[in-house]
Amino acid sequence: MTAVTVQAPGRVNLIGDHTDYAGGLALPCAIDLGITIRGERNGSVIKLVSDAAAGTLKLDLTSSFDIASMQPPWGRYVAAVASELEPTIGLQGILRSTLPIGAGLSSSAALEIATALALGFEGEPMELALLSQRAELRAVGVPCGLLDQSAIIFGRANHALLIDFSSMSIEYVAFPQNLDIVIVHSGQERALVDSQYQDRREACEQAAQLIGPLSHADKTSIQSLDEPLRRRARHVATECQRVRDAAFALRNSDGAAVGKLMTESHRSLRDDFEVSTALIDQLVDRLVARPGVFGARVTGAGFGGCVVALCESGAIADPNELTGRGWIVHPSDGATLSA
Ligand code: GLA
Numbered sequence: 001m002t003a004v005t006v007q008a009p010g011r012v013n014l015i016g017d018h019t020d021y022a023g024g025l026a027l028p029c030a031i032d033l034g035i036t037i038r039g040e041r042n043g044s045v046i047k048l049v050s051d052a053a054a055g056t057l058k059l060d061l062t063s064s065f066d067i068a069s070m071q072p073p074w075g076r077y078v079a080a081v082a083s084e085l086e087p088t089i090g091l092q093g094i095l096r097s098t099l100p101i102g103a104g105l106s107s108s109a110a111l112e113i114a115t116a117l118a119l120g121f122e123g124e125p126m127e128l129a130l131l132s133q134r135a136e137l138r139a140v141g142v143p144c145g146l147l148d149q150s151a152i153i154f155g156r157a158n159h160a161l162l163i164d165f166s167s168m169s170i171e172y173v174a175f176p177q178n179l180d181i182v183i184v185h186s187g188q189e190r191a192l193v194d195s196q197y198q199d200r201r202e203a204c205e206q207a208a209q210l211i212g213p214l215s216h217a218d219k220t221s222i223q224s225l226d227e228p229l230r231r232r233a234r235h236v237a238t239e240c241q242r243v244r245d246a247a248f249a250l251r252n253s254d255g256a257a258v259g260k261l262m263t264e265s266h267r268s269l270r271d272d273f274e275v276s277t278a279l280i281d282q283l284v285d286r287l288v289a290r291p292g293v294f295g296a297r298v299t300g301a302g303f304g305g306c307v308v309a310l311c312e313s314g315a316i317a318d319p320n321e322l323t324g325r326g327w328i329v330h331p332s333d334g335a336t337l338s339a
């Protein structure tokens with residue numbers, strides 16, 4: 001019998017959305033909200049309860065199981081990881097979450113990575129990221145990129161991660177102490193994420209087949225595309241440039257410049273990539289109008305969920321004040337396993 005405690009943070013993406021699966025760039029960080037699994041590894045059954053939802057997940061590793069019908073619903077992620085990892089030893093424990101679920105802060109990737117580590121994953125960090133990506137596809141059919149997993153696994157306290165998904169290289173960018181990251185939940189549950197996500201991804205793939213890698217596509221070749229591919233490609237190309245510029249500005253502790261790029265990113269996600277909602281747009285406008293807020297944008301896949309704002313330290317003293325659900329978060333270390 002082995003006692004295990006695993007902590008997996010969520011992530012917030014400061015800038016660079018819908019670029020990962022197109023081989024582009026993003027600038028996320030792991031955050032100090034996350035998922036903890038505390039338990040014991042023994043026997044051949046996974047038995048987990050969660051403090052965030054009712055029900056007990058029971059999964060017998062000695063017989064076949066159907067991921068899609070797993071109850072409670074979060075059990076699909078655990079089952080998908082188990083079918084990827086094929087552990088021979090079970091796990092009994094408690095899952096606690098300080099992360100809002102399905103809000104664009106990577107609760108599912110955090111759960112997958114926490115589960116894999118708790119079930120005894122041994123291997124390279126990148127293999128863990130790929131395992132979680134495959135599990136996401138098995139669990140809910142979303143062909144996600146590697147943004148969430150990379151931030152959760154490679155996160156570092158007080159740093160953002162500049163990730164280049166064409167080479168999977170990561171540069172750490174110190175996060176200035178005089179800036180706050182404020183996350184505000186729109187109150188709108190994410191809708192259409194699965195089907196629309198796949199649609200956007202396919203559009204990017206089609207565009208790339210016609211004009212080459214979107215992260216470096218020039219204006220003329222983007223202009224040669226028909227709609228809606230033209231706007232989808234323009235988002236990816238301009239977003240990658242904004243990420244490069246934002247990383248540069250963050251290194252210079254220029255919060256105003258990073259914030260401006262974030263708000264521009266939001267407009268591009270709203271108009272060119274069409275993954276925002278009216279409620280999210282209003283929330284971005286309200287945040288940007290506040291003194292001391294440098295910029296704001298939808299974060300993650302979109303279609304609801306959370307907005308991230310970059311602010312002068314202390315500019316938003318009470319993050320709950322806007323919608324009743326907000327957090328001031330800090331760039332944090334990646335997932336950890338302790339005995
Ligand atoms: C979700 C996916 C990521 C990424 C973002 C959008 O979080 O899991 O891979 O594509 O959406 O940037």
